[in-house]
Amino acid sequence: MSDLSQGQCEACRVGAPTVTQQEREAFSAQIPEWQIVSREGIQRLERSYKFPNFVEALAFTNKIGALAEEQGHHPDLLTSWGRVTVTWWSHKIKGLHRNDFIMAAKTDQIYR
Numbered sequence: 001m002s003d004l005s006q007g008q009c010e011a012c013r014v015g016a017p018t019v020t021q022q023e024r025e026a027f028s029a030q031i032p033e034w035q036i037v038s039r040e041g042i043q044r045l046e047r048s049y050k051f052p053n054f055v056e057a058l059a060f061t062n063k064i065g066a067l068a069e070e071q072g073h074h075p076d077l078l079t080s081w082g083r084v085t086v087t088w089w090s091h092k093i094k095g096l097h098r099n100d101f102i103m104a105a106k107t108d109q110i111y112r
Contacts, residue, residue, distance in 0.1 A: 004030050004105035007098070012073075018043075018095035027101035034104050036096070037087075043096050044089035045104045049111050054081045063110050071106075073099050 004027060019027065028034070034047045051057040061079045064086060068074040076087040088104055090097040 004102050005109045007102040007105075010099065012090050012092050012097050012099055014092050016090075016093050016097060018090075018093055019098060019101070023098070024096065027098070031101060031104045031108060033108070042089060042094050044087050045096065045100050046085065046087045047104070047107070048083055048085040051082050051084070054079075057082060057084050060084050060111065064107055067103070067106055067110065071099075071103065073103055075103065075107075 024036070028036070031045070031047075034045045037044050037046045049057075049060060051060065057079050061077050061084050064075065064077060064084075073088075073090075076085075078085040078087075086104075086107055088100040088107075089095065090100055
Protein backbone atom coordinates (compact mmCIF):
# COMPACT_ATOMS: atom_id res chain seq x y z
CA MET A 1 0.00 0.00 0.00
CA SER A 2 1.26 3.47 -0.81
CA ASP A 3 2.23 6.00 1.85
CA LEU A 4 -0.91 8.02 2.55
CA SER A 5 1.10 11.15 3.34
CA GLN A 6 2.29 11.23 -0.28
CA GLY A 7 -1.25 11.06 -1.69
CA GLN A 8 -3.32 13.89 -3.09
CA CYS A 9 -6.98 14.50 -2.41
CA GLU A 10 -9.37 13.85 -5.26
CA ALA A 11 -12.58 15.76 -5.78
CA CYS A 12 -15.24 14.02 -3.72
CA ARG A 13 -18.73 14.06 -5.21
CA VAL A 14 -22.07 13.45 -3.58
CA GLY A 15 -22.73 9.72 -3.73
CA ALA A 16 -19.06 8.72 -3.73
CA PRO A 17 -18.57 5.57 -1.64
CA THR A 18 -17.23 5.75 1.89
CA VAL A 19 -14.21 3.59 2.68
CA THR A 20 -14.86 -0.10 3.22
CA GLN A 21 -14.07 -1.80 6.52
CA GLN A 22 -11.02 -3.41 4.87
CA GLU A 23 -9.77 -0.03 3.57
CA ARG A 24 -10.43 1.59 6.95
CA GLU A 25 -8.31 -1.03 8.71
CA ALA A 26 -5.47 -0.77 6.18
CA PHE A 27 -5.45 3.04 6.21
CA SER A 28 -5.75 3.21 10.01
CA ALA A 29 -2.57 1.16 10.33
CA GLN A 30 -0.69 4.12 8.80
CA ILE A 31 -2.21 6.63 11.23
CA PRO A 32 -2.38 4.67 14.51
CA GLU A 33 -2.84 7.69 16.79
CA TRP A 34 -6.07 8.75 15.09
CA GLN A 35 -9.43 7.66 16.45
CA ILE A 36 -12.60 7.02 14.48
CA VAL A 37 -15.40 8.83 16.27
CA SER A 38 -19.07 9.13 15.43
CA ARG A 39 -20.92 12.43 15.78
CA GLU A 40 -24.40 13.08 14.47
CA GLY A 41 -24.28 9.60 12.93
CA ILE A 42 -21.20 10.49 10.85
CA GLN A 43 -17.85 8.73 11.22
CA ARG A 44 -14.87 11.07 11.48
CA LEU A 45 -11.12 10.84 12.10
CA GLU A 46 -9.92 12.77 15.13
CA ARG A 47 -6.66 13.41 16.94
CA SER A 48 -5.42 15.92 19.49
CA TYR A 49 -1.87 17.26 19.34
CA LYS A 50 -0.03 18.75 22.33
CA PHE A 51 2.13 21.86 22.32
CA PRO A 52 4.09 23.72 25.00
CA ASN A 53 2.07 26.92 24.55
CA PHE A 54 -0.67 28.69 22.63
CA VAL A 55 1.65 30.30 20.08
CA GLU A 56 2.92 26.92 18.81
CA ALA A 57 -0.60 25.47 18.81
CA LEU A 58 -1.80 28.41 16.72
CA ALA A 59 1.14 28.08 14.30
CA PHE A 60 0.25 24.40 13.79
CA THR A 61 -3.41 25.34 13.23
CA ASN A 62 -2.33 27.80 10.54
CA LYS A 63 -0.18 25.16 8.82
CA ILE A 64 -3.12 22.74 8.75
CA GLY A 65 -5.34 25.52 7.38
CA ALA A 66 -2.86 26.17 4.57
CA LEU A 67 -2.71 22.43 3.79
CA ALA A 68 -6.50 22.26 3.73
CA GLU A 69 -6.70 25.13 1.23
CA GLU A 70 -3.99 23.55 -0.94
CA GLN A 71 -5.78 20.19 -1.03
CA GLY A 72 -9.33 21.56 -1.17
CA HIS A 73 -10.35 19.48 1.86
CA HIS A 74 -11.14 21.17 5.16
CA PRO A 75 -11.20 19.87 8.76
CA ASP A 76 -12.71 21.07 11.98
CA LEU A 77 -9.94 22.62 14.06
CA LEU A 78 -10.15 23.36 17.77
CA THR A 79 -7.20 25.38 19.04
CA SER A 80 -6.70 25.93 22.75
CA TRP A 81 -3.75 26.56 25.04
CA GLY A 82 -1.24 23.79 24.33
CA ARG A 83 -3.59 21.65 22.25
CA VAL A 84 -5.07 21.38 18.75
CA THR A 85 -7.80 18.88 17.95
CA VAL A 86 -8.17 18.06 14.25
CA THR A 87 -11.22 16.28 12.84
CA TRP A 88 -11.38 15.08 9.22
CA TRP A 89 -14.40 13.70 7.34
CA SER A 90 -15.96 14.17 3.94
CA HIS A 91 -18.97 16.43 4.23
CA LYS A 92 -20.45 15.56 0.83
CA ILE A 93 -20.71 11.85 1.60
CA LYS A 94 -21.28 12.24 5.35
CA GLY A 95 -18.53 9.80 6.23
CA LEU A 96 -14.94 8.74 5.68
CA HIS A 97 -13.25 8.80 2.27
CA ARG A 98 -9.66 7.98 1.37
CA ASN A 99 -9.06 11.76 1.33
CA ASP A 100 -9.61 11.90 5.08
CA PHE A 101 -6.91 9.32 5.74
CA ILE A 102 -4.54 11.13 3.36
CA MET A 103 -5.12 14.39 5.21
CA ALA A 104 -4.67 12.73 8.61
CA ALA A 105 -1.32 11.33 7.45
CA LYS A 106 -0.30 14.75 6.10
CA THR A 107 -1.33 16.35 9.41
CA ASP A 108 0.90 13.90 11.29
CA GLN A 109 3.75 14.70 8.91
CA ILE A 110 3.41 18.43 9.63
CA TYR A 111 3.37 17.75 13.38
CA ARG A 112 6.60 15.75 13.17
